[in-house]
Amino acid sequence: MSTTDVILAYLDIWNERDDTARMTLMKSVLTEDSLYVDPNNVGLRGHAELSEVIGRMRAQVGEAKFTLGAVIGAHHGRALFTWRLGTVATGYDVVEFADGRIHSIVGFFV
Template identity: 65%
Template sequence: MNVTELINAYLDIWNERDAAARLKLMESVLSEDSLYADPDYEGLRGHAALSDAIALAHTKLGDLRFSLGELIGVHHDRALFTWRLGDAATGYDVVEFAGGRIRSVIGFFA
């Protein structure tokens, strides 16, 4: 996958409501020891912790879906992009890649 495809696949994880399907997507997109942090979470490590946080978000967000805004920049093993959550919210994520998968995601709400 190229960077844009990998980021879109990562956003698909957030949009997936079925926990088993979400974990399967995570296996191909995120490293096993992946790290996720945003203003609500100091640092979630691994697929199960992130999947649980996503399930909780689904109860709060209803039918809103994440989509890629703009891929702002890519260098070395990192990328910066914006995302949209329906018309309700936007934010920025910095992702770090390792071995063709995402190793860490640091999110910011706009």
């Protein structure tokens, strides 16, 4: 998978409403010990913690979907990209890869 493919698969996780399907996606995209941080969440570790937050967020934003804005740059196992959540929010994420999957995510809201 290319860097862009992995990022798109990561955004699919955020768009998935079904908890079981979301966990299946997470196993293929995120390392087991993945770390997630954004302005509202500090140190979510692993699939279960992130999935719980995503489930709550999905309930709040209705049908809004995450889309990729642009991959701004990628080097040395890291990538910076922009995203949009429908008309609700936009932001930037920095991801770090390990063995072809995402190991850490640091999100910023605009």
